[in-house]
Amino acid sequence: MSEILVLVDKAQDTVRNVTYEVLAAALKLKEKNGASISAVYIGDNAGSIESDLGKYGADKVYKIENPSLKDFNPSLYAHALSELVNKVGADIILGGNTLQNQDFLPRVASKTKGGLTTDAIDIDLTSSSTLQVKRYKYSGKSIATLSYHDVKPMIATIRLNAYKPVEAGAAGEAVSESIDIPADDNFKVIETNIIPKERPELTEADKIVSGGRGMANGENFKLCYDLADSVGAGAGASRAAVDSGWVPYEMQVGQTGKVVSPNLYIAVGISGSVQHYAGMGSSKVIVAINKDPDAPIFQKCDYGICGDLFDVLPALTDEIKKLG
Amino acid sequence: MKILVIVRQTPDTEAKIQTNSAGNGIQTDDIKWILNPFDEFAVEEAVQIKEKSNAEVVVLTVGSDKAVDAIRTALAMGGDSGVHIKDDAFADMDTYALAKVIGAKIKALGDIDLILAGKKWIDEESSQVPLQVAEELSIPQATLASKVEVDEGSKTAKVTSVIEGGERIIELKLPALITVEQGINEPRYASLPGIMKAKKKPCEEVGKGDINGDEIGISEGELGIDGSRYKNDAIEIPTITRSLKVIDGNDVQQASSELAKLLREEAKII
Numbered sequence: 001m002s003e004i005l006v007l008v009d010k011a012q013d014t015v016r017n018v019t020y021e022v023l024a025a026a027l028k029l030k031e032k033n034g035a036s037i038s039a040v041y042i043g044d045n046a047g048s049i050e051s052d053l054g055k056y057g058a059d060k061v062y063k064i065e066n067p068s069l070k071d072f073n074p075s076l077y078a079h080a081l082s083e084l085v086n087k088v089g090a091d092i093i094l095g096g097n098t099l100q101n102q103d104f105l106p107r108v109a110s111k112t113k114g115g116l117t118t119d120a121i122d123i124d125l126t127s128s129s130t131l132q133v134k135r136y137k138y139s140g141k142s143i144a145t146l147s148y149h150d151v152k153p154m155i156a157t158i159r160l161n162a163y164k165p166v167e168a169g170a171a172g173e174a175v176s177e178s179i180d181i182p183a184d185d186n187f188k189v190i191e192t193n194i195i196p197k198e199r200p201e202l203t204e205a206d207k208i209v210s211g212g213r214g215m216a217n218g219e220n221f222k223l224c225y226d227l228a229d230s231v232g233a234g235a236g237a238s239r240a241a242v243d244s245g246w247v248p249y250e251m252q253v254g255q256t257g258k259v260v261s262p263n264l265y266i267a268v269g270i271s272g273s274v275q276h277y278a279g280m281g282s283s284k285v286i287v288a289i290n291k292d293p294d295a296p297i298f299q300k301c302d303y304g305i306c307g308d309l310f311d312v313l314p315a316l317t318d319e320i321k322k323l324g
Numbered sequence: 325m326k327i328l329v330i331v332r333q334t335p336d337t338e339a340k341i342q343t344n345s346a347g348n349g350i351q352t353d354d355i356k357w358i359l360n361p362f363d364e365f366a367v368e369e370a371v372q373i374k375e376k377s378n379a380e381v382v383v384l385t386v387g388s389d390k391a392v393d394a395i396r397t398a399l400a401m402g403g404d405s406g407v408h409i410k411d412d413a414f415a416d417m418d419t420y421a422l423a424k425v426i427g428a429k430i431k432a433l434g435d436i437d438l439i440l441a442g443k444k445w446i447d448e449e450s451s452q453v454p455l456q457v458a459e460e461l462s463i464p465q466a467t468l469a470s471k472v473e474v475d476e477g478s479k480t481a482k483v484t485s486v487i488e489g490g491e492r493i494i495e496l497k498l499p500a501l502i503t504v505e506q507g508i509n510e511p512r513y514a515s516l517p518g519i520m521k522a523k524k525k526p527c528e529e530v531g532k533g534d535i536n537g538d539e540i541g542i543s544e545g546e547l548g549i550d551g552s553r554y555k556n557d558a559i560e561i562p563t564i565t566r567s568l569k570v571i572d573g574n575d576v577q578q579a580s581s582e583l584a585k586l587l588r589e590e591a592k593i594i
Contacts, residue, residue, distance in 0.1 A: 011489075072487075074455075074465055099488050103467045106419075106455035115420060115553025118450060132557070136449055141341040142350065143562050148554040185497065186464040190482070192492040201488075207593075231594050249507035255337045255446055256361045256506070264593045275337045285591045286566065287583070291573075302566050303586055307573015315580035323588050 003088055004029060005153075006058065007081075007095035008041040008049065015049050018096035018204075020165035023057040025123055025158050026094055027166055030057075032125050035091065037170065038062055042080050044070035054172020056165050061174050062088075066181045071189040072100055076181055078107035083179045085112050090153050092131055094123070097157040105155055114153040117146055121162050121261075121282075131156060139255040139278035160204050161261070199225075202253065205234030207264040208280075210253055212238035214269020214290065214309055218246035223313040224268055230320045236260070236280075238270045254279035269309045272297025289313070325379040325476055327370045328436045329403065330426060330454050332360040333387050333394035334447040341561065348556045349416075357390055359397040362442030364511035365504045370440050371402035372509060373474055380404050382436070384429070386414060386422060392527060399522035400514030406527035407433075413532045413548040419453045421551035424540050426453070427460030428547075429530060431539040438481065439501040443468055451503065458501040460540050466494050468505045474498075 004026045009016040019039070026037045039058040041049060046063040053061050064080050077100075085093070085108075093108070095101040097119045109116035122134040126147050131154040137144040148154040202208060209228040211221050221235070228235045236253040237246070253260055255278040265283035270276060272288070272295060280286070281300070288297040288304035289312050298304055305312050335341070336356040344351050359367075370381045383398040384407040385391050395406035409429060417425070430436055439461075441454035451467070458465040470491065471484035479498045484491055486505050496502070514522070537547045569586065571579045587594045 074467075078459070099468065099486070102451055103455070103465075106423075106452035107459040107465075109420060109452070109553075110423060110456045110459035115418065116452060117554065118452060133554075137559065138335065138339075138341045138350070138447055139449060141561070142343070142559050144559045145557045146554045147557050149552070151553045154553075184464075186500070187497075188495040190493040190495055192487070192490070194490040197489070252506075259449070264587070264591075274340070278337070281564070282562065285587075285593050287587070288570075293570075298570050299568070300566055301568065301570070302591065303583055304568075304570040305573045305579045305583055306570055307576060307579060311576040312573055312580060315576045316583060319580045319584035320587075320594060323584055323594070
């Protein structure tokens, strides 16, 4: 029977939600081809993750545990996963489109002679049972449908928030896999710094408030942060605001920044250039706040207020807080 | 020391993307092509290392005739020479096949100490080709570097990398491949003298016949599109209909209260 591997993303002691989202994508394929779903943990200490993974659809949970896998090392992680693939002969490998998966899965594809696409917004099987993937191309400007040739493994990462976790009540049988991990003198982690973030990461955020040229300076972004915090949103910015040095480049949304697709995107003082839209145009609901009635963003939004953002932001933040 | 930068030519960020008549690609005739914006940071980083250490900077791309312009832009920023891999057999390859071709050529070049690349190609929305090249060459990698320090004496690079939730510092033994994060530096504009000089810098053209598949263990038949792992079935332009409910903000309280209500009751989003 064919097997779908799903990569487990674990932070500290908990399995991150993205893993359950990817299991939901795997369940969609399983319905068609009856494959079994196996979650794969790579690291130094899996803990008892199998019951949670089983609940969301994992028939089996492979645990590849080794002290030398404590720190993420792309070469060693690629080695570990490729060895597992060679052993169990998996057809399909799915993971969240996390930085770590984007980092090491290309090496897995090359090692195993498999195919890899990243950041799928939807996956399916073709009539000949190969993987088919929908993903954005040219940022948000187009959607491509790709189908894999008859190769194994077919590897894809899934965009965060693209699938909702489904409770499937599978067995989640734990299987310990001992795989020899070679020494690696070429790659040494000297130091890891986790920097606490005040707001959700843009690529994971369910809601985003972004400020643009209309913010006029860095201090004024506090108004955006207040609105963001009132709805638990991440904070973004247009290229104009980043290039002016008002906020760091990590906040840039757009074709040359981050490509995001939250459920709610509030664009404040952003005119709505082609490049900015390419980075957020797939958001479910777009709200624009701008004083220029001719701003292009008003032709591309669901809701908007045409008015001075310095008046609108505090008032809107208050109104939202009132709703509770 | 020799640094190689893998670059890509992409449509300008302002380009309007339209599908071609076959529905599986885009119309390319009226598009302005540029050096992938994220690659500018990689070229700049290479040139800055060169300015500190006398390194030589080679710029490599795969693409049709016009892709040489991306190389020339990078040479105008301070690169020393170009490698332009172009062959009709190499059109429309997927990332796997592309990495094979690039990997084989870099192996043939032989003496590269450091490979740099941008964090993402804005056309393919993909970051994987350079990393697949690293695997083909069996060299270590670091991604999303916000700082790179090369130590020629110990043949190592100390890299600060962006990771989920923070950053980490990694030491790589050279040769190695590093993709750089946006904002690692401020890419210079190509000056007019730079552009004039770039025209005279050497650029090697490489065809299929010049690529030795044995270098990376593939047969001649697999070199090019036939080595691809997937194909483009279709490309479409997303059309999302927006409701365009714009409220006059003259009465700020009223407008804000109305918007909050719409988001709660109609959009059900807050």
